[in-house]
Amino acid sequence: MDRNSPPPPLRKRRITYVDLVLIGLVVAMIAYAVYRVNDVLVYNWNWDRVFSFILRYDEETDRWVTNLLVQGLLTTLRLAIWSTILATIIGVIMGYWRRCNNLSLRIISRAYVELIRNIPPIVFIFIFYFFISSQIFPMIGLSNLRHDSPYMDNALFRILFGDPRLFENFIAGMICLAVFEGAYITEIVRAGIQSIGKGQWEAGRAIGLSHFNILRDVILPQAIRKILPPLAGQFITLIKDSAIVSLISIQELTFLATEVAATTTKVFETWILVGAMYFVLCYFFAYVFGKLEQRSARSNG
Amino acid sequence: MNNNENTSPNKAPTHKSKSDPIVEVSGLCKWFGDFCALFDINFSVNFGEKIVICGPSGSGKSTLIRCLNQLEEHQIGTIRIDGKEVKPGMKNIEEIRREVGMVFQSFNLFPHLSVLDNLTIGPIRNRGMNKNDASEMAMELLDRVHISEQANKFPMQLSGGQQQRVAIARALCMKPKLMLFDEPTSALDPEMISGVLDVMVELAEGGMTMICVTHEMGFARQVGDRVIFMDDAEIVETSDPETFFSNPETDRAKLFLSQLLSH
Numbered sequence A: 001m002d003r004n005s006p007p008p009p010l011r012k013r014r015i016t017y018v019d020l021v022l023i024g025l026v027v028a029m030i031a032y033a034v035y036r037v038n039d040v041l042v043y044n045w046n047w048d049r050v051f052s053f054i055l056r057y058d059e060e061t062d063r064w065v066t067n068l069l070v071q072g073l074l075t076t077l078r079l080a081i082w083s084t085i086l087a088t089i090i091g092v093i094m095g096y097w098r099r100c101n102n103l104s105l106r107i108i109s110r111a112y113v114e115l116i117r118n119i120p121p122i123v124f125i126f127i128f129y130f131f132i133s134s135q136i137f138p139m140i141g142l143s144n145l146r147h148d149s150p151y152m153d154n155a156l157f158r159i160l161f162g163d164p165r166l167f168e169n170f171i172a173g174m175i176c177l178a179v180f181e182g183a184y185i186t187e188i189v190r191a192g193i194q195s196i197g198k199g200q201w202e203a204g205r206a207i208g209l210s211h212f213n214i215l216r217d218v219i220l221p222q223a224i225r226k227i228l229p230p231l232a233g234q235f236i237t238l239i240k241d242s243a244i245v246s247l248i249s250i251q252e253l254t255f256l257a258t259e260v261a262a263t264t265t266k267v268f269e270t271w272i273l274v275g276a277m278y279f280v281l282c283y284f285f286a287y288v289f290g291k292l293e294q295r296s297a298r299s300n301g
Numbered sequence B: 001m002n003n004n005e006n007t008s009p010n011k012a013p014t015h016k017s018k019s020d021p022i023v024e025v026s027g028l029c030k031w032f033g034d035f036c037a038l039f040d041i042n043f044s045v046n047f048g049e050k051i052v053i054c055g056p057s058g059s060g061k062s063t064l065i066r067c068l069n070q071l072e073e074h075q076i077g078t079i080r081i082d083g084k085e086v087k088p089g090m091k092n093i094e095e096i097r098r099e100v101g102m103v104f105q106s107f108n109l110f111p112h113l114s115v116l117d118n119l120t121i122g123p124i125r126n127r128g129m130n131k132n133d134a135s136e137m138a139m140e141l142l143d144r145v146h147i148s149e150q151a152n153k154f155p156m157q158l159s160g161g162q163q164q165r166v167a168i169a170r171a172l173c174m175k176p177k178l179m180l181f182d183e184p185t186s187a188l189d190p191e192m193i194s195g196v197l198d199v200m201v202e203l204a205e206g207g208m209t210m211i212c213v214t215h216e217m218g219f220a221r222q223v224g225d226r227v228i229f230m231d232d233a234e235i236v237e238t239s240d241p242e243t244f245f246s247n248p249e250t251d252r253a254k255l256f257l258s259q260l261l262s263h
């Protein structure tokens, strides 16, 4: 043996009897569930029927085209991205207000956060949807859009917002989710700002920087590094939370899945498939964000 | 860059004579909640003077110099900096802070900015200086604190002594008329202290008006014009460094010095 030989492993990782028993138990439970569905409920599985709602063979054009569930997934993704952006803007403003010197701004932001965190999401969405559809849309002139105008009926618009005819529907869902998630992002931002020591504020003040300049040049750049990981987590949470806007008929994945389940009567297949779609989407983002975080941790030493 | 005498920040402006006060404090009182941290503080500092403040922990030294640039707000008394009254909650406090440099015990450099950017951010944001002029001035100052080769590093990559010298240069970048130091060497490893003190001595010799909270007796003797001794929120004794350290008047100062020497 010499000192340059590869080191022996410290400890062997082996599957123990406990692992075998646990794995056996899990397999048995799954097998039992399948048995119950197949033989006791006498359920006829028909996966092809629901798969056709992902990809469908169009005989007229002789091509495979995406169907409802893929469109729903894309709408969910668009909803999640746009409402995260909007919620982040809300969160940065409110998160700053939470800590600022002005009493009324502090009260407003505190009330916003507490109100939303202490109402069930569904109840909030019902109340708020009524409010935006009856008040905000007429106010910003969204009630009489012309969907066939060249501004809306083009490829870029479709990529960004989906079907122009569903634009109001999309925006309503987006605003609901953004206002809802904004409360959580507010708390993330507040914690991020708070984590920057008061020495940084004092150093900024001591060289005569204005409050705004300290915030923009000193505090926020440092806070953002701390905010990004929980913000990425919140984005994934938002993908899952977005399912609740199906209740106000926003045409995202869960809403369309309800329709698919109803027309096909293939309830198990539809929801297992939709669950898998959510899982893949969320797990993918969790994986990517995890890798990005590792990399930035390494580059920051 | 035009090199008239005003671009040299550690030279006191020549039109002021040594007898003009730059700091006038009278009847200053400050409470934290019910706790009185400063009580009836009176003193003034002339242009070019070097004041050393010392006293036991908790006596209010930091609070006093932090009131001068309003990092702490006082309740009673008046503070004048270069003739302008400094009031709590005043609107243009930034204008006064730009004339008063401050160096902290814990450096408080901006960790996300390079050494050079730490220096230039003040002049660029406050004085509307362009980036090139600001960098040129910053490099000169880094040279003066013997650290110009580190300009593109980040604060975390420097030793404590180097960081503190960067912090001094950052304060000088605003071309202050007055420099405040709050125990600038007490967070440093012993071998780092002399580098920082050397810079401070050079600054003093260049004519800068300085108020230093420090227990470095050698420094106080070498550059100090006066020592202000504080205890329990009050100024107990003011004398020249030689008298203070060898022959203090009050018992409290004697006790403090004996404890300081026994370390």
Ligand SMILES: Nc1ncnc2c1ncn2[C@@H]1O[C@H](COP(=O)(O)OP(=O)(O)OP(=O)(O)O)[C@@H](O)[C@H]1O
Binding pocket: B032, B035, B037, B055, B056, B057, B058, B059, B060, B061, B062, B063, B064
């Ligand atoms: N923000 C604050 N809130 C409440 N009390 C404070 C605050 N800052 C300082 N104090 C109190 O005021 C007193 C004076 O504090 P100060 O920091 O001025 O002392 P110091 O003389 O600088 O002491 P040291 O040598 O330990 O730095 C201390 O008793 C301290 O506990």
Ligand SMILES: [Mg+2]
Binding pocket: B061, B062, B063, B182, B183
């Ligand atoms: Mg102190």
